[in-house]
C-alpha cells in the first residue's frame with residue numbers, strides 16, 4: 001500500500017511537498033482553510049511583487065530623459081505619469097487568483113486530494129477537520145504541518161482595515177494613499193515604503209533600528225537609505241507605541257512621544273506563527289516560547305511521523321526555504337536521498353529599487369567565524385551595459401577565501417539583482433572558486449560582466 005501523507009497548509013511549504021510526494025507514488029491529502037498557494041500567493045509574495053513591478057516601471061521612466069525619451073511637448077516623462085491604484089490592485093487580485101487556480105489545477109492533475117477546512121492534530125498519526133458540525137478524520141503514516149504565519153499585531157496599533165493596515169489589507173485600496181506611514185524597516189517595510197514612494201505617495205518610514213534593513217550588508221543598506229532619502233522619503237527613528245485614526249488620517253505616536261501624521265499607516269512589524277489550536281501539545285509536537293515549531297534539518301518535529309516546514313518553524317521566512325523544507329520532509333518520509341537543509345546556501349532578495357540580493361555568508365558572519373577572506377567590490381556604474389541603460393548605481397561584492405579563493409558569499413545591489421545573484425549562488429552551492437566564476441564566459445555587454453570582473457579581481461588580490 002502506498003504511504004498515506006497528510007499535509008496541513010497549502011502554501012509553498014505544503015503544496016511543493018504534496019507534488020513531490022504524489023510524484024513519488026504516495027497517497028497525498030492536503031488540507032487548506034483559506035486558499036491554495038497560501039499566504040505566499042494570496043497576501044505576501046505574489047501581490048507585493050506585482051505592485052512592485054509597477055513601481056519598478058516608474059524607475060525606468062525616471063531614466064527615460066537620459067535615454068532621449070520625452071513627452072511629445074518636450075517635458076520629462078516621469079512628470080506626466082500617474083498611477084491608477086484601483087487598476088494596479090485589480091491586476092494584483094486577478095493575478096493572485098490565477099496563480100492560486102494554477103496551483104489547484106496542478107495538484108489535481110498530479111492526484112493530490114485537496115480538502116477545504118481548518119485542520120488540527122488528533123494524534124501524531126491522525127488529522128481532523130471540523131466540517132459543518134461533522135468531524136472528518138484522516139489517518140496518516142506521516143503528517144507535514146506547513147501552516148505559515150500571520151502579521152504580528154502590536155497592542156495599541158491594531159489595524160482597522162481602512163487607514164491602519166497590515167500588508168494583507170493593502171490590496172483593497174482604490175486610491176493611492178496621500179501619505180503612507182510605514183512602521184517597520186525590515187524587508188517588508190522597506191519594500192512597501194520604497195514601492196509606494198515610487199508610485200507617488202509621500203512616505204514616512206519609522207525604523208526601530210539604527211538603519212533601514214539592519215540585517216543586510218551594511219554597504220547595501222546604507223546605499224538604499226541614501227536612495228530613499230533622495231527620492232524624498234522621510235526616515236524617522238523609533239518604535240510605534242500607538243496608532244490612532246484622527247479625522248481622515250492617522251497619527252502614529254512613537255515611544256519617545258514623537259507624533260508622525262499621515263493619511264494611512266502600514267504596520268510591518270513581523271509575523272507570528274499559526275500554531276495555536278492545532279493540537280500540537282497533545283500530539284507531542286514541541287514549540288518554542290514564540291509558538292514556532294521545533295524542527296531539525298530534515299524537518300522532523302519532536303513527534304515521530306510529524307514534520308513541519310515553512311514560516312511556522314521560524315527557520316528562515318522565505319517561500320524558497322519553506323518549499324525546500326517541505327521537499328526534504330517528503331524525501332525523508334519516502335526513503336529518498338535526503339540532503340539536510342543548509343541555510344548557508346540560501347539566496348534571498350529585497351525587492352526595492354535597486355534590489356539587494358545576497359547569497360551565502362555575510363561579511364559579519366565571516367568575521368564572527370574567524371575565516372580568512374578577501375572582499376572584491378565593483379560598482380555597476382563602470383559597466384558598459386549599465387551605462388547604455390542609464391544605470392549609475394549599485395554594486396557587486398564577492399567574499400572569497402584568502403588562500404583557496406572559494407566563494408563564501410556575495411551581495412549584488414542593482415536593478416534585477418535577484419537575477420544576477422544566480423551564478424554566485426551556484427558558486428556557493430558547489431564550492432566554486434573566484435577563478436571558476438571568472439573563467440565562465442559572460443555576454444558582452446551585460447550587467448553580469450561585473451559579477452565576473454569582481455571575481456577576477458580577487459585572483460589578483462594578495463592571497
Ligand SMILES: Cc1cc2nc3c(=O)[nH]c(=O)nc-3n(C[C@H](O)[C@H](O)[C@H](O)COP(=O)(O)OP(=O)(O)OC[C@H]3O[C@@H](n4cnc5c(N)ncnc54)[C@H](O)[C@@H]3O)c2cc1C
Nearest residue numbers: 009011012013033038039040044119148310311317318319
Ligand atoms: C509582504 C511579504 C512579502 C514576501 N515576499 C517574499 C519574497 O519575495 N520571496 C520569498 O521567498 N518570500 C517572501 N515572503 C515570505 C513568504 O511569504 C513566506 O516565507 C511563505 O509564505 C511561507 O510559506 P508557508 O508554506 O510556510 O506558509 P504560507 O504561505 O503562509 O501558507 C500557510 C497556509 O496554511 C494555511 N493554514 C494555516 N493553518 C491551517 C489549518 N489549521 N488548517 C488548514 N490550513 C491552515 C493558511 O491558510 C495558509 O494558506 C514574503 C512575506 C511577506 C509578509
